Amino acid sequence: MTRPRKLLIATETTPYYHCVSRCVRRAFLCGKHQGRSFEHRRGWIEERILLLARIFAIDVCAYAVMSNHYHVVCYINTEKSNNWSSEEVIERWHSLFKGNLLSRRYLLGEKITLAERDALNICIKNWRDRLTSISWFMRLINETIAREANAEDNCTGRFWEGRFKSQALLDEKALAACMAYVDLNPIRARMAKTPEASDYTSAKLRIAKAAQAHSPNHPNGQPSNLRAFAGNPRKDMPDGLPFRLTDYLELLDWTGKIIRTDKRGHIPTMLAPLLVRLQIDPKHWLYCSTQFESRFKGLVGATQKLKQVCETLGYRRSPGLAQAKLLT
Template sequence: MARMPRFLLTHRQTTYHVISRTALDGYPLGDQEKSLLLGIIQNLSAVYFCQVLGFCLMGNHFHLLVTMLPENEITDQEVQASFQQRYGDEYTLMPGQIPFYRQKWTSLSEYVKEIKQTFTRVYNKKRGRKGTFWAERFKSLIVEKGETLINCLAYIDLNPIRANLVDKPEDYRWSSLGYRFRSHRKDTFLSWNLGLEEYNVDSSKERLRLYREFVYARGGIDTGKGKVLEGVPLPECVERFIQRTRFFTEAGIIGSREFVRQGFEHFRDLIQPKRERRPHKIQGLEQTYSLKRLT
């Protein structure tokens, strides 16, 4: 049976939650491997036209929350700058090549494929092995900016807590929250473009404080600052949130009812449904709906 084509919106900025698992037994991504993978993601994110919002590198899989920019927003000069970033002075970009690279470097599929292929090539060379490292093709789902996006980001940053790897999410150095806390970098690797007004403040320290408190509330982590979130006792909130996290990995589209409905209409010809599909309400996440992934 042919695989269902991936849900991709190439005509506008679109945020995707990407998940990819290894094909090897156990937990082949140790500290060195995670450092290698993170470096590859950082390097390629400086070439591709994207904004990385979050990530988490675990022992046998990784999460990436990334916004891809559409071709029509990218100028010839920006393509030339990315080419220089990627190849340096070794090669010259010809004018006729610009459309090819503009399309390639705005493609989610090309972006993730190059991350995985680059990692596999270096990993295999270091270990004198051949063969694949990654399992089946990566999963991706479209995430609406705003409340849905920050919930998805919190889900990603809480992975080390669920796996009992650390007591506090910022202590895990291979996640976006840990990266922000440990580095205090002023680089442009991670974006705060979440679509929420409260994160538009100038102070990066204030943005980080707001987000950390949100993650602690969602994860049920004791901050010593009260036990109530939106009128619901914290343990119940946490349980409901954890129970619904599968929607952040298994849905095809997730967001408000209208966002999901519009997504369904956009992909109607691709899906070719036998019946009308309605947005599915996600209990425990206010005003959040999903379109179930089809196989």
């Protein structure tokens, strides 16, 4: 039975989520098909993802725009949203919508009554919640792209399937496996040979920035529109992904070589530090990072973490326990 989205996306269980949205009938509406090229639409989606990441309190950890679908790994940054002033919330909302008469008057510095201020505060709370909502984030990607594509094709109707698919990433192992799965999608689909040549992916964006940075592991040496790698967990850990960027890129390169047919079976003797630190078995890692979307369902994490979250969310049973053992 399908569970409501509000029960699948709950920040009290995890702030990390993997979302996928597919074109109707999985048609090639963003790639090349029947002599026509729709490649530029992949650029539309990438630009929209990165634009909204600057407006929303949602950090993009990884993304990949394919021919008929796209992936995005998100972090719900509730702390960032809570720190916004009322004026900042209004300005961010106005960058997407017109707002209302009260909000426009407020930004112009006009005096408003106490009753009007109470009404505006209710709007601000709703807008703050929406700017922290993955559902609104995905909606504003998909609606914009659908309108642009339909206008280009001079037609009407659905562009995307009804609902985007989401998976909750409950621990570091699930997060690392999912990010690698997303960043390596073009390689698995034979659309690129290396991560740095994978167009419309977070991997290419991160690698290009790292190649120019003096200290690639420092947040200042990473793309500002992606969630930064903060390094290995430690005391007074800064906000960011709990890995080093260089470790992740090494892991990505290693995984990419293994899943290529001409490299299958040639596992390096020295594994990437991230594999060792997370105590992930290489065979299990390869399985998870190549079958992530098809094998794992709504909740993804190690067995113990999965059981805890299911109990918190009121599940009568814990779905996906067999697959969760691969991340234990």
